[in-house]
Amino acid sequence: MTEQAIVVVREEPRPNGWWGMLLLIATEASLFGTLIATYFYLRFETVAWPPDGIAEPKLLRPLVLTAILVFTSVPMWVAVQAARLGRRGLLWANLLAALAIGALYLWFQADLLRKNALLFTPRTDAYGSIYYTLQVAHAAHVFAGLLLNAWLLSKIWRRVTVCRLFGVQAVALYWHFVNALAVVVVLTILSPSL
Amino acid sequence: MAATDIAAAERVERLERLWAEPHGLWTFLTTVDHKKIGKRYLVTAFAFFVLAGAEALTMRTQLAQPGERLVGPKEFNQLFSMHGITMIFLFVTPMLSGFGNYFVPLMIGARDMAFPRMNALSYWIFLGAGFFMYSSFLFQLAPNDGWFNYVPLSDSVFTPERNIDFYNLGLLFLTISTTAGAVNFIVTILRMRAPGMSINRMPLFCWALLATSLSVIFALPALSAANIMLELQRKFGFHFFDVKKGGDPLLWQHLFWIFGHPDVYIIFLPAIGIVSTIIPTFSRRPVVAYTWVALATMSTGFIGFGVWVHHMFATGLPQVTMIFYSAASMLITIPSGVQVFAWTATVLTGRPVLRTPMLYVLGFIVVFVVGGVTGVMFAAIPFDQQVTDSYFVVAHFHYVLFGGAVFPIFAAIHYWFPKITGRMMSERLGVVGFWIFFVGFNLTFFPMHISGLLGMPRRVWTYEHGLGWDVYNLLSTIGAFTLALGILLVVVNVLLSLSGGPLAGPDPWGANTLEWATTSPPPDYNFPVVPTVRSANPNWDPADRLEDERRLREGSYVLDDGHETPATTVLDADVDRVLAMPSESPWPFALALALTIFFTLFLVAHFVFAAISSVLIFAALLGWHATEPQQS
Numbered sequence A: 001m002t003e004q005a006i007v008v009v010r011e012e013p014r015p016n017g018w019w020g021m022l023l024l025i026a027t028e029a030s031l032f033g034t035l036i037a038t039y040f041y042l043r044f045e046t047v048a049w050p051p052d053g054i055a056e057p058k059l060l061r062p063l064v065l066t067a068i069l070v071f072t073s074v075p076m077w078v079a080v081q082a083a084r085l086g087r088r089g090l091l092w093a094n095l096l097a098a099l100a101i102g103a104l105y106l107w108f109q110a111d112l113l114r115k116n117a118l119l120f121t122p123r124t125d126a127y128g129s130i131y132y133t134l135q136v137a138h139a140a141h142v143f144a145g146l147l148l149n150a151w152l153l154s155k156i157w158r159r160v161t162v163c164r165l166f167g168v169q170a171v172a173l174y175w176h177f178v179n180a181l182a183v184v185v186v187l188t189i190l191s192p193s194l
Numbered sequence B: 001m002a003a004t005d006i007a008a009a010e011r012v013e014r015l016e017r018l019w020a021e022p023h024g025l026w027t028f029l030t031t032v033d034h035k036k037i038g039k040r041y042l043v044t045a046f047a048f049f050v051l052a053g054a055e056a057l058t059m060r061t062q063l064a065q066p067g068e069r070l071v072g073p074k075e076f077n078q079l080f081s082m083h084g085i086t087m088i089f090l091f092v093t094p095m096l097s098g099f100g101n102y103f104v105p106l107m108i109g110a111r112d113m114a115f116p117r118m119n120a121l122s123y124w125i126f127l128g129a130g131f132f133m134y135s136s137f138l139f140q141l142a143p144n145d146g147w148f149n150y151v152p153l154s155d156s157v158f159t160p161e162r163n164i165d166f167y168n169l170g171l172l173f174l175t176i177s178t179t180a181g182a183v184n185f186i187v188t189i190l191r192m193r194a195p196g197m198s199i200n201r202m203p204l205f206c207w208a209l210l211a212t213s214l215s216v217i218f219a220l221p222a223l224s225a226a227n228i229m230l231e232l233q234r235k236f237g238f239h240f241f242d243v244k245k246g247g248d249p250l251l252w253q254h255l256f257w258i259f260g261h262p263d264v265y266i267i268f269l270p271a272i273g274i275v276s277t278i279i280p281t282f283s284r285r286p287v288v289a290y291t292w293v294a295l296a297t298m299s300t301g302f303i304g305f306g307v308w309v310h311h312m313f314a315t316g317l318p319q320v321t322m323i324f325y326s327a328a329s330m331l332i333t334i335p336s337g338v339q340v341f342a343w344t345a346t347v348l349t350g351r352p353v354l355r356t357p358m359l360y361v362l363g364f365i366v367v368f369v370v371g372g373v374t375g376v377m378f379a380a381i382p383f384d385q386q387v388t389d390s391y392f393v394v395a396h397f398h399y400v401l402f403g404g405a406v407f408p409i410f411a412a413i414h415y416w417f418p419k420i421t422g423r424m425m426s427e428r429l430g431v432v433g434f435w436i437f438f439v440g441f442n443l444t445f446f447p448m449h450i451s452g453l454l455g456m457p458r459r460v461w462t463y464e465h466g467l468g469w470d471v472y473n474l475l476s477t478i479g480a481f482t483l484a485l486g487i488l489l490v491v492v493n494v495l496l497s498l499s500g501g502p503l504a505g506p507d508p509w510g511a512n513t514l515e516w517a518t519t520s521p522p523p524d525y526n527f528p529v530v531p532t533v534r535s536a537n538p539n540w541d542p543a544d545r546l547e548d549e550r551r552l553r554e555g556s557y558v559l560d561d562g563h564e565t566p567a568t569t570v571l572d573a574d575v576d577r578v579l580a581m582p583s584e585s586p587w588p589f590a591l592a593l594a595l596t597i598f599f600t601l602f603l604v605a606h607f608v609f610a611a612i613s614s615v616l617i618f619a620a621l622l623g624w625h626a627t628e629p630q631q632s
Helices: A016-044 A060-071 A073-085 A088-119 A126-155 A162-193 B002-019 B025-030 B034-062 B073-107 B116-139 B163-191 B204-236 B249-283 B290-306 B319-331 B333-349 B356-379 B381-387 B391-421 B427-453 B470-500 B542-554 B587-603 B607-624
Strands: B564-568 B575-580
Touching: A016 A126, A016 A162, A016 B163, A016 B204, A016 B249, A060 A073, A060 A088, A060 A162, A073 A088, A073 A162, A088 A126, A088 A162, A126 A162, A126 B204, B002 B542, B025 B587, B034 B073, B034 B116, B034 B470, B073 B116, B073 B163, B073 B204, B073 B249, B073 B391, B116 B163, B116 B587, B163 B204, B163 B587, B204 B249, B204 B290, B249 B290, B249 B333, B249 B356, B249 B391, B290 B319, B290 B333, B319 B333, B319 B356, B319 B381, B333 B356, B356 B381, B356 B391, B356 B427, B391 B427, B391 B470, B427 B470, B587 B607
Parallel strands: none
Antiparallel strands: B564 B575
């Protein structure tokens, strides 16, 4: 068969920025993998978990909050489609929706941590240390997503260019990753009660 | 004919104009040219090598005879800690990044790295983090708990001063640079290869950097997590490693070595990539078993993640755990063995030309095999438990790391000097330098095997007469100064040849990779046309080089409409788009400066000011992204 006879069917190739984001996500995933491994390492060294009479985490509120956060992947997905089609209004509205819900999630999450801090702190014991480290590391990643989202909103205010489409795709990829991470983190945190 | 020649000359002139950078301080701070950044990496990393060497010579002088009082125990702790940190984090890794920066785009026929500004950022952060860590010497507060910084010694109870904060924060800072560099290498290697350079035709140096960079992506977070946890414990009273509060000091060791052993391969893989590059050139034939070598490189990087516990055989872990890691450590010798056999077969079946770079490579094979053999000995748990923390270990890891990385780096200096500077180094001085270097190395480190077996523990600042260690230590010290003389000769050779060496021409060695298909030193745009590639040894395909000239005359693949280079698909390297590359930008420097300010304020525990200074970081990021490539 000659070379010309081969029909090449392939998807639209990803831009370099998308690859860069993928690798950032890979290294961030390793960071969280290390933190979660630390959580279970410390747990398996201890008889009672949580130790020192700390109450087991309550399930309902964190799970509902996580579900809400994960839901923001829907407007983010719609935003990417809208950007691809060049529908600026739809793109803007969906980014804003994801931003608003994400901000709300962060607010409630901060409230949850503040209430927990009355019962135990990172200085109480190793459980408290890894509990808050995981939660704050996760919240920081949600916050980074919000900043990226806000920055996109300011950028596409006037015009959607190819470069900005790539930006939307890359930020959306990061956003989905943070949401997937939220599930893993919350299941780890809640594991004593599950 | 004449008309097309004129057109070709006009195209080259246009490229010159498009890619030229003005001279001056502003360009110095804003350049994104991978060749300039690569040279900076090389020079800066070599400066750190000199510092690490000075530390080593001080230690060897202190240990030359029993009861020396040149330095005290406190200074000695800082010396050996900073020697290790410098060699690993500030010399070998950035030096190899320097070669990668300079040569990966040239080898794959690209005009720049995938993310040129991030490339500049990586360099500036490396420089900032290097200054950050070395500034600790000004206050006599250099890290002093060894390069692996075990707790509880390194917690705030036993090391209350800022020594370890310099370590934690300095490494966190440096990690940003290394990670950004790894991302850049991966995307560059996967996406920027010249059309036709499918993945099975990629130079082995690129395979090695790909494996290294993937290891960086997955290994460094473990170090960062450990640094963050220790810093939280030191500064904010967390309890990760505190037994009384449910923490565990062994957690540090696990996290450190989950990073630390892959890091051995992060150091070693690019170096063997250099070896796989130089051997075919000086054996006058393609490398034997290209596919096997490429796969061995990748699998070494992969298996490297499964052997970390062999650094912890003496910590009282369960027998079953240790046996698993012992087996994995034996397993990793297989890909290393494959490569050694492939190199040996290449040399034996070729027509070897013994020029200086090849001497260093052959020296590397000898030394590395010795280090590999003692490595296999460590994989046996009972032996490891006998010699752990003795000078035998020091001997072993210098044979694998100095042998495995510094020999290839010196080979690379001699090999690529003509490409970078356009001039040849003195062959006679090179050969003399090599032999002094080789003898000095073995004289320094071989006796350490014996002093280790005789029971000399590592990291002791002095020892008493009558333990039977005196003569071996004296030999090591003599060897260290011999080695330093060899290195000095290389430096002299470099300095003399910079202006006085004979002109090299584009391809003085008759090599097979694409960096030799352009002038020495290469022009700002690297290649006047995107090179034609139809084999794994593109510079040995004269027809394809003629094809390049034809392309230039006809104006195809010249890309002289802007600052452009092609992007290609990951596996087949089919053209996928033409990228408009960024040119000079002040933001990488600004961002690195903002980060330096942030980490410095954090170090001196002004947390509020540190938080405020993060505004500078965000401002730099916004400035960075304010300009966009003008695409429709």
